[in-house]
Amino acid sequence: MALSEKWLYAANMVATKINRWFNKPGVHVCSSINSILIVKLDEIGDMAVSVHVFAFLRKQYPNAKITLFCKPFVKSLVHNDSNIDFIITEISEATGKFDIWVELRGNWKTLFKSLLNCKKFRVDRGSVRFSQRGNQPHEILTNYRVIENLLFEGQKCDSINDILENPFCRLTLYPSKEEKELAILRIEEFGLKRFAVIHPSARRILRQWPAKRFAEIAKFLYSEYQITPLIIGTNDEVDCLNQIKNLCNECEIWVSNDSLLTLYAVMQQSLVFIGNESGPLQLADLANIPCIGLFGPGVKDVFYPQNHQATVIHHVLECNPCDQLHCINASKPCIEMIEVETVKMELKKLLFAK
Secondary structure (H helix, E strand, C coil), X not given: CCHHHHHHHHHHHHHHHHHHHXXXXXXXXXXXXXXXXXXXXXXXXXXXXXXXXXXXXXXXXXXXEEEEEECHHHHHHHCCCCCCCEEECCHHHCCCCEEEEEEEECCHHHHHHHHHHEEEEEEEHHHHHHHCCCCCCCHHHHHHHHHHHHCCCCCCCCCHHHHHCCCCCCCCXXXXXXXXXXXXXXXXXXXXXXXXXXXXXXXXXXXCCCHHHHHHHHHXXXXXXXXXXXXXXXXXXXXXXXXHHHHCCCCEEEECCCCHHHHHHHHHCCCEEEEECCHHHHHHHHCCCCEEEEXXXXXXXXXXXXXXXXXXXXXXXXXXXXXXXXXXXCCCCHHHHCCHHHHHHHHHHHHHHC
8 A cells, every 4th residue: 555545544544533523323313314425436346346335325324315426437337326316526526515424435635525524424444444454354345344333223244245145235236228238239249149258457467367378268268168258458458459369369359438337238148257356357246147357466355256156266475465566576476377277177167057
């Protein structure tokens, strides 16, 4: 964690501590909560493992208007979520005061604004991360614990399994009818019948399994199971996608400008997902499809997929966790310790199970 982020977490902890000296939420105040702001300035995967927070708060405070402040690119992931009333992408749009202020991931601007615009109760991620130092659980549980003190009436969860099995507050995404239809159209355009989704890139180079090995997996899927590999990515990842295409002509390349929920709806129709620790892996997990997550320098457990058809391959070395920028074993980073044969073996298990 960068020093500036540590100071931000510390400042949030102090602000929340002072707030709790003067305010303590109780069941009797639920009906008086009219407005909630959730700050979540994160990327795709982090948002995907946060969506249950919206459902928990909606169930606890049904009369409140819930506003989400997020990054513009991530908005399309949650824009159909009925647990959210408003989505804003600029802090200037957060007008008026809010009864509850939830800092799932903010910045200095949101911190200072919360000091002026939070009327009653304030909770933050920094306080939870500090209480869990040295023993960080899965991010799904961390996000829940941020709002835990705001929940009553049988909503308390003791473990991540309690959250995952909660019938009212499941982790799920909501593609619209139009997004589902567009997903079917994209599948038809590629001529896909039986297909796998592969995402070979990641934000950090040390998280990226070599493209050549992804190409070997793509060829294996096509030759052994007649499954067409659909290689997905953004415009910034085209070089990596084309490298795989050059090595495996049977695969299809999809650089999509569609909404994230259209991608999610395509994943729901696939037989299996293979990818590095990244946002698309979390989408595949929520889609509840068989998936294989390839992990390198990431912290053990924190972002592992949780559905019952998911497999993680992760060589956790003594140097883990690292800053994901500087590798002390540059000749063979931990992500490259994952062998092609290991991935093939896990694929066989998943596909045989289907």
